[in-house]
Amino acid sequence: MPTESEIISLIRRRVRTSGDVLTGIGDDAAVIKGSADKDLLACCDLMVEGVHFQIDWTPPRLLGRKALAINLSDIAAMGGVSKFAMISVALPDRCSEEFIVEFFEGVFEMAEEQGVSIIGGDTSSSREWMFVDISLIGECGAGCAVTRAGAKPGDVIYVSGSLGGSALGLKLLGDGVRLSELGEADDDRRTALLKHLSPQPQTTLGRAIGEARLATAMIDISDGLSTDLWHILEESNCGAIIHADAIPISASVRGLMSAAESTPRKPVACDTSLGLALSGGEEYELLFTANPASSIQIDELKNSLGLAITAIGQIDEGEGLRLEQEGRLSPLAPSGYEHLI
Numbered sequence: 001m002p003t004e005s006e007i008i009s010l011i012r013r014r015v016r017t018s019g020d021v022l023t024g025i026g027d028d029a030a031v032i033k034g035s036a037d038k039d040l041l042a043c044c045d046l047m048v049e050g051v052h053f054q055i056d057w058t059p060p061r062l063l064g065r066k067a068l069a070i071n072l073s074d075i076a077a078m079g080g081v082s083k084f085a086m087i088s089v090a091l092p093d094r095c096s097e098e099f100i101v102e103f104f105e106g107v108f109e110m111a112e113e114q115g116v117s118i119i120g121g122d123t124s125s126s127r128e129w130m131f132v133d134i135s136l137i138g139e140c141g142a143g144c145a146v147t148r149a150g151a152k153p154g155d156v157i158y159v160s161g162s163l164g165g166s167a168l169g170l171k172l173l174g175d176g177v178r179l180s181e182l183g184e185a186d187d188d189r190r191t192a193l194l195k196h197l198s199p200q201p202q203t204t205l206g207r208a209i210g211e212a213r214l215a216t217a218m219i220d221i222s223d224g225l226s227t228d229l230w231h232i233l234e235e236s237n238c239g240a241i242i243h244a245d246a247i248p249i250s251a252s253v254r255g256l257m258s259a260a261e262s263t264p265r266k267p268v269a270c271d272t273s274l275g276l277a278l279s280g281g282e283e284y285e286l287l288f289t290a291n292p293a294s295s296i297q298i299d300e301l302k303n304s305l306g307l308a309i310t311a312i313g314q315i316d317e318g319e320g321l322r323l324e325q326e327g328r329l330s331p332l333a334p335s336g337y338e339h340l341i
């Protein structure tokens, strides 16, 4: 079977669009010409049981929240505001009424928090697995959508929040750790599990970056920092260096990994904190590039929103992505930093 990127290239080659499509396939969301002062943004995300989530370790309310959150994150990554959602589900017989009610409560809860109206969708039965697909429509100022294609040599690379928590949360779930069974003192494990099961999309930050036109390129971290930065480099035709010491690693990851290193049987086999932060997916933080002249405004934004925004490297004219660690440069493949894992 072809890979996901081969299938996308196949579709991308075949698709013909009208002049109203300003950005088509290949970004976090499509950009469509709207009114004189607004453009429309549209995206969708399919979640498949057994591939993207496991019903036995996911509280249904959190699954509903996440299904919408991952789309909200894509509109945020375009610098836009989310407005309308359509939700389709396919449910196997084993899903109880209580499960379904809780799942939709999660969707509605997230929609209300983010000012999104649910305007339709579809339902189906399914023989074996549960499927959820949400389509989201948003908007941004005309010509203001932040694509992956605008990074320029000299730009600074920034990331919001801290990284590694979602990947560690997934590993803990795979090892049998469950949210409902954690004790009072399990803060680090709870934080990591929640980062994976209930990510909070950076909607306020994405919108603010879009409105102030602070970023030259932006993407949300769904595949992992190294892979998503590669997407920006490919679309922008440039290279980059990031600094290992600058990568913001989640406190929960540092706490759990340092405990793991001092026990004979590591709960997370042979990973490192940096490896998780560089290659761990489903973080839903924003990764963006900006002209150095915008650094004061970015600092002001960071302070006014009370969010972590960290400069991790620079865009350059070099070849691909390189990681600087203790003064040495090494190539960093899109699949993550394999030497560390």
Ligand SMILES: [Mg+2]
Pocket: 027, 028, 073, 074, 077, 219, 220, 221, 222
């Ligand atoms: Mg995305």
